[in-house]
Amino acid sequence: MKNFNYHSAKDIKEASKLSSSNSAFLAGGMTTIPSMKLGLASYKDLIDIKNIKKLSGIKVSSKSVTIGATTKHVEVANSKELKKTIPSLASLAEGIGDPQVRNRGTIGGSIANNDPSADYPSACIALNATIHTNDRKIEASKFFKGMFETALKKGELIEAIEFQIPEKSSYQKHPNPASRYAIVGVYVAKHKKDINVAVTGAKPCVYNDKDLSKALSNNFSTSAIQNMELDSSDMNSDIHASAEYRASLVVTQAKKAVDAC
Amino acid sequence: MASLVGSRVERKEDKRFLTGKGRYTSDINLANQTYAIFVRSPHARAQIKKLDISKAQKSSGVVSILTGSEIAEDKIGGLIAGWAIRSEDGTEMKCPANPPLAKDIVNFVGDPVAVVIAESLEEAKVAAEKVSVDYKVLKAVTSTADAMNGDTIHEGIDKNLCFDWLLGDRQKVKEAFEKADKVISIDIINNRLIPNAMEPRACLADYNSASEEITLYTTSQNPHLSRLIMSAFGNVSPEHKLRVVAPDVGGGFGSKINVYNEDIVCSWAAKKINRAIKWVAERSESFLTDIHGRDHVTHAELAVTNDGKFLGFKNETIANLGAYARVFGTVTPTYLFGPCATGVYEIPAAYSNVKAVFTNTAPVDAYRGAGRPEATYTIERLVEKASMELGIDKTELRMKNFPTAFPFKQTLVHTVDSGDYVAGMEKAKQMADYNGYEARRKESESKGKLRGIGVSSYFEACGIAPSAAVMSLGCGVGLWESAEVRFNPTGQVTVYTGSHSHGQSHQTTFAQIAADELGVPIENIDIVHGDTDKGTFGMGTYGSRSLTVGGIAIVNACKKIVEKGKRVTAKMLESSPDDVEFKDGEFIVAKSNKKKTIGEIAFACYLPGVRDEMKSPLPEGEEPGLKETAFFDPSNFSFPAGTHIAEVEIDPETGEVKLEKYTACDDFGRIINPMIVEGQVHGGLAQGIGQALYENAEYDETGQLMTGSYMDYTMPRADNFPEFNIGYTCTHATTNPLGVKGCGEAGAIAAPPTVMNAVIDALGGQEITMPATAEKVWKACKNLKKPNSKAA
């Protein structure tokens, strides 16, 4: 790893002031540090945002749950309020990586990174989330732009993510046996007005599967999607899973999610 | 005094390991040391057109940059294969030179071309990036099956063929197959694995210009052997001017048997720059450059009668050696493989043919089990298939062909001294509730799942090995082991062993043995290993040899101590040595019932005189002191054996395989410490199940390793396994005084066929290759008729 300057910001203002074209915010460091070690990324300055109190914590209202950007996966997984309001989100967090990763990694870091096989992006799409930054509010459907690409501007800081509380929901992940990231993860959420079937891992970026949500909108049961065959032409294919297998997994995991709702 | 052999003595080494007091190579730092980074080839096969270090030399902190040219000028020798294998046509094997730093040509991704030595690790890294190498990339050969049709990698080695070896009799096999009612045949792949020891390789080389001595701290399973190789073949230093220390070593599984490029380069360079040099592998380097394991492509056939008698066996195997032949690289697919080809069965005619090929991949060498897992996988997959094709229960078919009497003279090489395979099978069946399987299968079916059961019976040749036998087969060294037992004047004991512990718990097991032999409390016994300056010599630890060879050397040295003690006691108590008995640490003269403790005898041996009297307690001609050395050369291999049974459940929608039950019933002979043996069995099973379901080293066609990190290489984890159901039968080995057989490799040998037989059973007999990943299984499930599924 190349040398860098470490800064610990005490508030949001300081964090954004320190930020430059050659800096990165440091939350859990679970993505940033390994990529720097492997020489895939290098920065002049790392701006630690973990000490900014305001960025951490879980707030529940009647319609939504707002999670601060530096809230750790373990805190989301163990949150009593969340287990009552959106249990699927708590269980998603419990399924991320391993205890070490969950004890450091944060929701903001995960979303800012937008790994094509990360879990949280699917929750944002399925739960009609709003991403609060130090500058604006962004709807999840406009936030995830492509592989490792988001709507965030250089130096823009995520403060919190606000999730809409669904009537029912479930997240079903088929993990990569090596990394335990999602080969395919499907987040099904039934809201009053709409049904979302958010899929991670299958394509270069998380997406809402319109065919599955349409079928489930008409009939919210596994039989509605039982024999669906998805187009796999734009799905990921690698040594762990072919596109064809991923397409089949999307339907299987969606069925499991509907069953578990 | 109660015997310690057979009891669950807590590990003496745990306090050290669990409180962070272990001392691994990378924990050691020397004043004024420098740091090495190796510049490695990013290509699988290329010519080095130009190597330019001028920019790097100017980089800050650089002490020295050395390349293949300097190492060639200094006539430093390369890495070697320790066994010379002869082809069926009588010609000697063909091996390329393997210089520690490549000079003209690189042959796998990771092959080192230069070393950058700097004042700090960071400076070494920065400078290494500035070394510029101009490569002419050549077409790589990466496929095991097609290697013989690829471009010639090493000049003069036609078809990339190292040897074409045969064990057995082709004519007899032909005749046996002509008599067969049925021939069962399979085509299988034994997948390539990466050993993944928890501690990455590391070394620290120091040079003392006054004594002209090099000290190399390194992660080795066999420091004495490393020193011998480095001095006899590496030309690094005369043997007496080289000290190799392998302190605590965090796992080896065979990957730390070899002397590696870095050991030789750092030792040589330390002398050149007259400073200590430290190198610690990054995990990515471990993936690329540690030896890999397995990698066979095999066609095998079994000739049977309709009522299930085995008549003949043959296998035609292509074994991948990787880019170069290393220490056990050539023996692993031959003499560690072929002799076990017929498994635990009486098969009157057999041959094993192996073509070993070079490819542009990391060198392949001994990995836990080494050759025996590949052999067991072949025969046990065949037998299971035979049971399906003949319609004979898989356990009955096996028992029908088990030997009926011991010693069991096998067709190919081994004479197995002891065992009871039927007892092992029956106990395994009972432990696994084999007869209750059908009910469990139905229950799985009612949930829409597929269930399968798999069995395998194995034996392995361990306790490597009788020196005369292995040297007659081409081994470059004898495989005896030495031990030295030293008493202090005040009665504590230090045992020096040439075996090496890197997870095997020798500090405990060996102390249990010595405590029983000498009647000294275990707290007063220290086991010392891992330093060529301590103890006589040693061949190290691999091939489940530590206890069966190294442990027996300790027993024999202890017996010599007791003999001397008897002579001294006789003198002191005015009796004859024949009248002295030794029991529980006391020498007793039967007639007079007078006694001396072993502590008193040790004291007397070191202080052989009495004030005011010209009188010695030592018999005339007896030397003072109490220290004995023994070298033990076994008369035969030892032969652990057993039967394992696995049950899997498959979700046909995702192809996920869940290992539901795993039963291991092993015969390891006498067990010294059941807790430690359980640990060894668990670890072996984890690696064996890992091979069957998860692990796979994959190269693309250009020779890039696709599975070069834990993001892509699936190491199994605890949650992949059920509770293991472990049991034993016991027949003592007749070829050593403890009756022990070895247990370190059994799990890795038996588990792959056991699990795969279960998976293939669940898939209605469809063959799939290891690892049985979810996608492969899912594809196979699509070929099946839909099971009766409750879910709509």
Ligand SMILES: Cc1cc2nc3c(=O)[nH]c(=O)nc-3n(C[C@H](O)[C@H](O)[C@H](O)COP(=O)(O)OP(=O)(O)OC[C@H]3O[C@@H](n4cnc5c(N)ncnc54)[C@H](O)[C@@H]3O)c2cc1C
């Ligand atoms: C072994 C391992 C296994 C893992 N398994 C999984 C898994 O199964 N599923 C999964 O989803 N993830 C997994 N992860 C990733 C994990 O969830 C990471 O924690 C996450 O991707 C990044 O969070 P972090 O807080 O560590 O971010 P950091 O590494 O600190 O930052 C990541 C990126 O986000 C930026 N950033 C961080 N916070 C903010 C913010 N508030 N505003 C703007 N930008 C910000 C940083 O500048 C950086 O570019 C795994 C990671 C590891 C190491």
